[in-house]
Amino acid sequence: MREWWKSGSPWIWLNGGAVTISMIMVFGLLLLILVRGFGNFWPHAILETTYTHPDADTPVRVIGELRRSETLTAQSMRDAGVDIPGDQLLIERHLIKMGNRDVTNQDFGYFIDGFMDDWRYPEDIGVLERREWGDFMGYPLRLLEEGSTVAVGDELWPEFQRRLERSNNLYDEIRGIERGAIGRINFAIERVRLDERKAELRGALTDERRAELEQRREELQAEYRVLEEQLNRLYEAAARDGIVMRVADGQEVTIRLADIVKAWQPNNMSVLEKIGFYAKDFFDFIFGYPREANTEGGIFPAIFGTVVMVLVMSIIVTPFGILAAIYLREYARQGPILKTVRISVYNLAGVPSIVFGVFGLGFFVYFLGGAIDRTFYPEALPAPTFGTPGLFWASLTLALLTLPVVIVSTEEGLARIPSTIREGSLALGATKGETLWKVVVPLATPAMMTGLILAIARAAGEVAPLMLVGVVKLAPTLPVDGNFPFIHLERKIMHLGFHIYDVGFQSPHAEAAEQLVYATALILVLLIVVLNLTAITIRNHLREKYRAESD
């Protein structure tokens, strides 16, 4: 034993243990996000049971979906004021999602094991995902049309699904008009107002100009009235059907089909059906719009905002980062000053991102943006156009933040190109510029790609600076749409990372939103892992390639 101790081998094992713990933490974390994120879309079984709370006499009926179970000491429950029998040491409690937030005011509840009856899984329990108030769980009783029953019993559910499809089609049509045509008209009316103000500021608001603008406005409003009428008709049609459901305590609740997004009977689905449902749910999540203060629905605007912002950032950061790296490596005179500059530039990668955000807000938004507004958009003042956080400033700030990443990576790539190649080109009579652009840079392109991908991965995950320079919890419009000039650089955007922060920590229904946040986190992680793996692969590939060439 002593000899074993003296050999130092226990220390080696301990160090090895540190690696093991780190790796298990890393993969455990990824696993947690994967399981919880992907689990979000699965149609979980709905249980039904009766529960007698230790402090209550009458049992209550519970219908819901088991979220998780945990073991606690009985004493901690007693401290919390629950009357647990004295001899019990540990208790297990279940968090059950019961939905029906509008009926019971309590959509989640903890239930202590041992005070519950057996769990049953009745096949006809239906779950309705609604546009407001979260999910609804209960037994379907009757299907209504204009208030009179049209289906009960076995034919209820299929008929209900058919009518639900109809009402969803109507809803899509309504949203299409609201988002598309009406959005366009509002944009145009605002344009007219700005044109009028612009003419007024220039002193060019003549009577005929005024009349012309007035006419444009009239036309738009006439167009709007037509659409409004059309919308009213659609709303009326959508309000036709309803379904009567019985909730856990026996109460009957009528729900309009127009308020339902989708409906399913999880206990009555085969595995294959569940997989199909899962895929559709996942699709809806990626391509849907958020509802209910972001706690339900999809995350499409956040994904779109993240992608557009990162794209704009790449367009800015790539040329500047590469040119700066080429300058540092190829043209600048190597010496102590350059060394200082290089270290400083590299070190900027380690500067907290929030500092870049502060700079972006102060310099870009208030200083540059304010100047742009005064010069180019005086008609919109005092409402700021560029003098407020927005897409362009967010991209510019992130470009600044990721410049060191691109510079470091490009420089590394340039340094790795064997000097023989360079000398060969020069010996053949090429100028320095030609050697650079026709020989060296093409060879270093993969390194630049690596730098760019790393920059994108960093930018996609960065949240703190964006909170200052352009990200909001709910952007009414996407930064790219059909209205001229199509890409609206001044608009505020939604962002995956900020979405996680906002929904997870600022939302009124934190518990209900938890699953959605896990799913959002999963999407973000997948995005970043894929980007990084690509960068790492390219880099490794390059290393091998140049090692072979320089030998």
Place this chain on the structure above:
Amino acid sequence: MSATTPEDGLPYESPLPTSERRQKLRRKRAFRDGFSRYGVGSSGIGVIIALALIFVYLFYEAFPLLKPVNVAMETEFSVPWDTDQTSTLHLTLDRYEKIGAHFSGTGVITFFEAGSGAVRSRVPVPVPEGERVTAFGSGESRDRLYVYGFSDGSMLPLEVEYTQSFVRGVRQIEPELGFPLGEEPISLGDRGIADYSALTVVDGRGGYIVAGGTEAGEITMALFTTRTNLMTGAVEKQRRDFRLPDLGHPVRQILVNDSLRNLFVVDDRGRLFNFDIVDRNNPFLIEEVDLTGPDARVTAAELLVGSRSLIVGGSDGSVRQWFLVRDEETGEPRMTPIRSFRRHAGAVTVIEPEYLRKGFMTGDAEGNVGLHYATSHATLAMQQVTESAIVRIAMGPNNGRALVTGEASDEMRVLTIDNPHPQTSISALWGPVWYEGRGEPAFVWQSSSADDAFEAKYSLIPLSVGTLKAAVFAMLLAMPLAIMGAIYTAYFMAPAIRRVVKPSIELMEALPTVILGFLAGIWLAPYIENNLPILLTGLIAFPLFILVAAFLWSRLPHSVRELVPGGWEAALLIPVVIATGWLVVATSPLIEVWFFDGSMRQWFTDVGIPYDQRNALIVGMAMGFAVIPTIFSIAEDAVFNVPRHLTNGSLALGATPWQTMMGVVLLTASPGIFSAIMIGFGRAVGETMIVLMASGNSPVVNFNLFEGMRTLAANVAVELPETAVGSTHFRVLFLSALVLLVFTFVLNTAAEIVRQRLRKRYASL
């Protein structure tokens, strides 16, 4: 072009382009070369300048905080008052600091242009027939409320209003008088006390108070309440009169705070009497305080805005701040001297508080004017303005202009003041400050509140302590794991696993911190709260079981051990670590039952340790997780790059691998490991999202593991979007960003230099 040869008899034709074209081509190439050189050069330098701009701009925004105050004489003029022989009762400026108002002892208010002295209008105060003005008093400067006392013992409260209108886009301001308690003079009390020596009027919480004191030491006051009937909209006025105990000494000044809880009286000996008037029917004397000591008299006393602090000027030129501090033994608030400001050369004659901040101006008998700020304990300026004694000072509401009159009464001096950020001296930002109403000096960060008279508190200490606290706890977790892991991975691990381990840990570096923060706040924090014992047991169980497993492995027969080559220890430990983890979690409730009366959370409360769900421990774990890859990756490089011949030499001399590790490898690589720690620390200091989501964000000053904190970075993220551009708060936030930038930059640069030296040393070995 076909090639021709001389044998064909044809003239030689070169395949090269003509010399003219070659010339052209050469020029073109030279131009392109130059274009590339200067184009790349200028954009490269441009990028570097853009990055340097970050420093410059943050400094530019933070600099005004520390800029010295500038007080300059703008102009000097004389204004003809209503009569030659008159005294100055009061002076004020309107909210745009354009119109001055002079209240004369004859009962006339003269409004004049503050820039030139041109008289705009004279408004007479309605003095009753045949009477004179004998006394005058004023409320807080922002209320513009005054009271005149007349020779028949009656008095008239009035206010000055400035109505503004726009004529063709140009602002016109017209001053006029208002009478909040009616145009008829009122008299206090039932007895006709006539010789008031001090008057005051206050528009406080719950109504107006008008109070007067006499040469004989009698004090009377009246409370006027107005109530608007919700149904009829009629305004109901009520008046109640009160009598306070006699002082027996001539009253020089009466002050009432706007909570209408205390009435302060200063007598001719410089003693302060503090009356409690909460119970209006039974006012009583709380205490009697000597404000200046036996050698001096009180020559001026005034409440600061919010009427919590009393500034007292003495005949010896002293300027002191007093306010009510709760007595530790009795719990009664007592007037306490807080701080004194730079002494004036002569007796202090005037104190003029600022409208919205805790600053004030003082004037003395020698003609000096001082500008002070109470909270930051600073005398910002002190200069001679006239030769004669200062009679009145009027401070503009925007603190940009002041009027000063000296003894020669129609002489008016106008000062321009540039004093945007007096709250933030170095000592106020980094030292303890005694704020109004607190028992002792403290470090407080509190940048906003609903209260009107509230003063923002900008101490950077709570934020800096919070930043260090978070970073230190993160490093406590990350350092051992990352460095031990790096040593093992670089030196002992089999290359096959190393190729998997290194990129996976480096991949973690790219994981967005918002995800770590979210998991820490939503999942880890409640989990740890419910399973506190795993912290204890985990700390013991993991090393212990790893050692036990290692020992058991060494006892296994040789044939079994042969199956696994060296360098696979980490892989062998996977089941051990997972099993230990499971054991730790499973036993957690049992340990609670056995050792902590069933609930460790409750036990903490019983023992007196405050516990927040989102605390420094959670932040430390999440942020430790975030910095592990940073430290690991750099430290691993440093260890891995130790030249092989050094280790081989050591091994050849008979040292065990571990001895070689400790004696040779670690010694050589230690600068690299050190620089890894510095870079990790820099990252922990600047991390924002994790702290924001997992810490509770309360700016407390302590190192309790189970309480939250607020860091510089998180504070900036929370508060900057909501602050007004250019305000003190805005600039303080820029200053904290600058502090972060400089701190991490210096740390990273030091680490980089260490690494470069190390690389050189490896090359030379």
